[in-house]
Amino acid sequence: xxxxxxxxxxxxxxxxxxxxxxxxxxxxxxxxxxxxxxxxxxxxxxxxxxxxxxxxxxxxxxxxxxxxxxxxxxxxxxxxxxxxxxxxxxxxxxxxxxxxxxxxxxxxxxxxxxxxxxxxxxxxxxxxxxxxxxxxxxxxxxxxxxxxxxxxxxxxxxxxxxxxxxxxxxxxxxxxxxxxxxxxxxxxxxxxxxxxxxxxxxxxxxxxxxxxxxxxxxxxxxxxxxxxxxxxxxxxxxxxxxxxxxxxxxxxxxxxxxxxxxxxxxxxxxxxxxxxxxxxxxxxxxxxxxxxxxxxxxxxxxxxxxxxxxxxxxxxxxxxxxxxxxxxxxxxxxxxxxxxxxxxxxxxxxxxxxxxxxxxxxxxxxxxxxxxxxxxxxxxxxxxxxxxxxxxxxxxxxxxxxxxxxxxxxxxxxxxxxxxxx
Numbered sequence: 001x002x003x004x005x006x007x008x009x010x011x012x013x014x015x016x017x018x019x020x021x022x023x024x025x026x027x028x029x030x031x032x033x034x035x036x037x038x039x040x041x042x043x044x045x046x047x048x049x050x051x052x053x054x055x056x057x058x059x060x061x062x063x064x065x066x067x068x069x070x071x072x073x074x075x076x077x078x079x080x081x082x083x084x085x086x087x088x089x090x091x092x093x094x095x096x097x098x099x100x101x102x103x104x105x106x107x108x109x110x111x112x113x114x115x116x117x118x119x120x121x122x123x124x125x126x127x128x129x130x131x132x133x134x135x136x137x138x139x140x141x142x143x144x145x146x147x148x149x150x151x152x153x154x155x156x157x158x159x160x161x162x163x164x165x166x167x168x169x170x171x172x173x174x175x176x177x178x179x180x181x182x183x184x185x186x187x188x189x190x191x192x193x194x195x196x197x198x199x200x201x202x203x204x205x206x207x208x209x210x211x212x213x214x215x216x217x218x219x220x221x222x223x224x225x226x227x228x229x230x231x232x233x234x235x236x237x238x239x240x241x242x243x244x245x246x247x248x249x250x251x252x253x254x255x256x257x258x259x260x261x262x263x264x265x266x267x268x269x270x271x272x273x274x275x276x277x278x279x280x281x282x283x284x285x286x287x288x289x290x291x292x293x294x295x296x297x298x299x300x301x302x303x304x305x306x307x308x309x310x311x312x313x314x315x316x317x318x319x320x321x322x323x324x325x326x327x328x329x330x331x332x333x334x335x336x337x338x339x340x341x342x343x344x345x346x347x348x349x350x351x352x353x354x355x356x357x358x359x360x361x362x363x364x365x366x367x368x369x370x371x372x373x374x375x376x377x378x379x380x381x382x383x384x385x386x387x388x389x390x391x392x393x394x395x396x397x398x399x400x401x402x403x404x405x406x407x408x409x410x411x412x413x414x415x416x417x418x419x420x421x422x
Contacts, residue, residue, distance in 0.1 A: 010141070014137070017128070017199060018132050018133065020195070021128055021129060021145075021198070022145065024195045025125065025149050025191070028088065028188055029149045029153045029156060031095070031186070031187035031188025032184070033159070033184075034156040034157075034160040034183060035156075035184035036156075038164055038177055038250075040251055041250070041261065042099075042174075042177045043056065046174070050251070050375065050376055051369070051372055054373070056108060059115065059365075062112070063111075063112040063114070064118065064358070064365075065358045067120075068357050069354045069355060071354065075120070075124045080127060080128040080198075080200060081200045084125070087118060087122070087124070088191045089192060091114060091121065092186075092192070093189075095185035095188055096185040096186070098111070099184075099185060115361070129141055129145060130341050138341060139291075139334070142341075143279045143334040143335075144280070147277075150276040157272060159180075160180055160184065161263070161265020163183060165262045227352070228344065228356075233401065233405075235360045236362065236363055238395065239360035239361065239363025240363035240394055241367075241390070241393075241398065242391065243363045243366065245388055247364065247371075249322065252384050255384070256318070256384060267323075271326035271327065272326065274323050274324070274326060278327040278331035279334055282335050291339045295335050296332075298329070300396070302324065303392050305328070306325045307321075309321035309388060310389055310392070313381070329395070371387050374387050
């Protein structure tokens with residue numbers, strides 16, 4: 001009861017902007033969950049090989065990596081609300097077109113556009129929550145935010161598989177997938193409604209205010225930039241590892257075990273649901289071990305399950321391995337976010353979030369074609385076994401690096417975050 005009371009009190013303390021942001025992300029993640037779990041199969045049904053799937057995923061991640069920092073700077077300048085409205089509208093429209101287009105060059109182009117447009121919504125979410133909360137609320141808030149996003153993704157994954165199988169009773173496989181993709185894009189667009197209701201209060205800079213030269217800003221924020229770089233290296237290592245396997249989990253279950261769309265959607269949804277639960281438990285780990293140790297313990301605990309998924313020939317064991325790996329590895333994400341936001345001042349929070357997500361996306365962009373190439377060369381068993389093993393090695397290196405670097409870094413003595421929320 002004290003556990004649930006603590007979370008209830010935390011949620012009640014959040015302002016309207018935070019609750020609207022949670023609602024917006026529910027619609028966005030349900031739409032994306034539907035879209036992403038089934039889109040790889042859409043490319044297959046069009047008659048393209050796995051290299052096209054790799055190109056699509058790689059171009060999406062590359063575009064995100066390119067635009068994240070500029071998007072973060074634009075978000076700082078024009079406001080989080082405008083940035084999220086812009087990103088949500090254009091992303092929804094692009095998703096609808098992706099469900100209709102069949103030409104290979106346009107598939108890749110629209111994938112690139114998705115990466116560009118979605119970055120504007122993606123990069124503004126965490127700073128928006130940070131600006132509308134108080135420091136002591138953030139570990140719980142980021143955990144709730146991540147859990148809600150994950151739970152919404154679960155619903156999307158389930159809908160993606162079940163809707164496709166339902167439509168296939170009446171239509172061809174290609175048309176069934178197309179209907180499902182269009183529904184996903186339409187649900188994503190509903191996120192615009194709560195975003196319109198955001199109430200953003202921004203400081204208006206007067207012309208008389210003295211402008212600080214860029215070199216002086218960099219000098220003043222030297223410690224903040226150092227922290228950003230250290231976090232970026234950790235995220236790049238993990239992102240490279242994740243880029244080898246995460247985008248292709250649906251294909252892994254289809255290729256190795258010949259699972260149906262519904263079964264694949266159900267398995268991925270279970271993994272997401274377990275992740276949502278693990279994220280809620282995250283603050284308890286922080287209380288007991290501290291932020292850095294909690295992240296490292298969760299990441300290292302996921303590795304045996306990743307290797308189980310890599311080498312098993314049983315669908316049940318593969319699903320169990322996937323479920324626990326997904327939950328444990330991702331449970332530390334909101335803890336890392338809270339840690340990063342606590343170690344940089346408000347003036348570089350947007351930049352910190354942008355860089356962090358940029359290098360992670362860069363890892364996906366780099367490894368997409370490599371992963372599909374390995375699987376095509378070595379087959380459904382050894383191909384996935386190799387890429388999963390490489391990912392496990394990179395996760396191990398990333399965890400060791402994170403512990404070695406951040407166990408000795410303390411929070412800054414002075415920060416403007418204390419007055420960030422009303």
